[in-house]
Amino acid sequence: MSEITPSNTVSNSPGQASAQWNSRFGYIMVAAGAAIGLGNIWKFPYLAYRGGGGIFLLVYIIIIAIMAHPMVEMETAIGRHSKSDTVTAFEKINKKWGFVGWIANLCTMMINMYYVVVGGWVLKYAVQYIISGDFGTNSGDYFTKFTQSPVEPIVWSFILLAFVSALLVFGITNIVEKVTKVMMPLLFVLLIVCGIWALTVDEGAKEGLKYYLLPDFSKFNIKVFADAATQVLFSVGIGWGIFTTLGANISDKSNLKSDAIWVSVCDTLAAILAGFVIIPSAFAGGVDVQKGPGLVFEVMTGIFSKLPGGRFIGILFFLALAFAVISSLFSFFEIPMRTVEQKLKMGRKKAVLIVAAIIFIGNIFVSLGFGALKNISIPWPYVTGVEFYGLYDWFDCFTGYVLLPAGCLLTCIFVAKVWGFKGYEKELTQDGRDGKLSSFSKILTMVVVPIFMIIILLNVFGFIK
Template sequence: MATERWSSRLGFLLATVGAAVGLGNIWRFSAVVGTNGGGAYLVPYLLAAFVCAVPLLVLELSVGRALRTDVVSAFASVKRRYAAFGWLVVAGVLLVLSYYLVLTGWVLGFAVSWTAGSGTAFAAFTSGWQPVAYFVLATALTGGIVSLGVRGGIERMATVVMPVVFFVLVALAVYAVTLSGWNEAASFLFTPDLSVLGDPALWSAAFGQVFFSLSVGQGIMLTYGSYVDEGTDLRRSALLITVADIAAAVVAGLVIFPIVFSFGLQPTLGTELAFTTLPTAFAAMPFGRVVAVAFFGLLFFAALSSAVSLLEVGVAAATNSTRLDRRTATVALTAGVFLLGVPSALSYSPLDFAVAGTPVLDLVDESVGTYALPVSAILVAAVFAWRADLPAVRADLGPFLALVKYLTPTLLVLVTAAKALGVARPAWRLLVARSRDHPLLALGVALTALAAVAAVAYTRGTRDRR
């Protein structure tokens, strides 16, 4: 049972917003908007957020508060054999974290480079061992924060970092208004071409982005919900978290797209913008160094807060399922995540570590990163909306109950199927423009299943020894 609690409702909101607002908002949102028709994308995006993601967000928070435990024990409380589903969710989260920390390290490296005045480019950055060094640093920072506990580490970080993130976002947006491409950017972002709404790829990209961005279905909100007090209105909290998440994404678009149009760049370049194209624009624009430091600093803080939430899912499960204390569990899991992430870190380094010509980071992203989240979200909705008998959860959901039981799982299955069948355009490509013949799903599933089986075996062994 979870014994730690948030010190205040504000601390809870800032921590959950920090879990939601990450690279998915500031970087990935603009990339997906740029490759999916600009303003037209906002229609399915907003619909997905408020009709599907919010109910699932309330479900996770409510289950966490009702059971006061981690994601593995929560599944096991419904039926003992469902603990395997919980470990599957944890394994997927930790695998995602292993390469997410590589990206966090890249962002940190660029922030340091621009602060020092060198303004490195991606090709120069990956020609040496800096990506690996910054990956180590990002991993150590994440583990250090989680080891300090809910109040002393996670909440304290969120109360400092999240106000800074939003302040810098707004400041950059105000600066972007002065650029020549601001009107064109605003038109691109807010003027929908309704004729493209019949494209299933657009809807799939929007729904995938919403679930990725809000961190629902990963056990994060369930874990954070176990630390919240009884008097908190979870429906209201979920709406506030969603509004803050969407606001961060839209404001980030109003920062990135004016730069794109002012310097004649292509909004359809996707995720290449952050590390290849935008640095070129920063070097040419007035106050470019200041803007670059603010932009990459903002990205780093947002990425760090999300990385912390991902690691907390595993740490909470480990401390509740074994005799390990928080610090020991954090050290063990941080070391494990680091080892899992080393191949991804080496794939953009002088070693160019790859499998069949595909960088390992891209391979893990295309498999685990693409499918782990929707699969775990389907498990959460199926077990806790259909199989669990939790009156408090039904009361918290209220009118959302029907949505989370029927609509959300159905749409998650459709989105996942669309990705598997190649209907959806890939939105999360890391500096690789070429298409793939297949998503290499089998490797990601095998790695996740292996980690889940190992975790279940370890937990059962520990219980038997008790």
């Protein structure tokens, strides 16, 4: 097979075998890149702080251990079995269940509508470090002024979107697998270096580390659980077709069980390291950790401004994060693009242009939601009435707390009741070559994971708090 990633294999007809990954390590790094991305480095730290620090971290790790790898296994097995788009993947087993794939496509499109915006921020900061490394005397003011601009953030979003789309159109995305093998480990190293440095320069950082690592059980509630579980779905990338799509290009020789564990471990390590850097550093620098989306940008620029060789390290950090974003976007875009191309019978270029255009329209509204449209609110149904959220918060809530858990819940039902454990085990283990499907895994699929998803859904609409 030629050295290609899933992104340039979608021109295969539905009945044609998909090309395979060049190496197992390459697949794991790209899968980890799709999982890690902004979910861990950007979103996890402020959710961890808001959720009580140590108790959020503990709940997150438990949920990862219980839920992440079985869900990755299920989605990847469905993808490898079909070697096609997310809709066809379910229809190949049962024609009535293609709607699960359509939900995944809707979810991915909507996530891209804000993910690309934040990715544009990353690209802007990487370029700013290369040009001058100057973020003014107050990094918080710089971030606020930039994100509230009516034009500049949209331009950066468009540049990122156009770059990814161009690579997809011209079929040269095989470079992602090669570059990601270097950039993802580099990102881990930079996080470790920054975290150690932060702890050595300020006593406040040590207080932040205690808050982050030591659980306070009095702070546990259903909201903390729901936030942690949703963050697992978002950061690992389960419930929205990523691993179904990646799985379509995995060889039958691959051990899906061990690969799923490695992807989950890499994702968890990235999240823990990001919190290890961001939260103590925010404590030390007096940054409001509850600022949310802007936290990583303010904290990391603050660290690099004081760190010897900080500008050079800042360049490496934001470039590595930009590559993580790009590798994620190849997988994210591939989900709806493959569906548009195969299910709607469109060519590759048309599929890319249609998906990119829809995403960019969403990017415009989400970006303006931080500035010109920040006072615009969208209603959200709640058991006690109607609540109102800003554009980013509404998109985040609908995708993270409704579509992702719904996708996971339906996948569990599909595997247990529609495909059946016998058919699933045959694909997962390659007729027993890679072991067996344990009774514990069946319990997770039929009971534990569905209960977790139902809790999220009940919480987001206010039925349980």
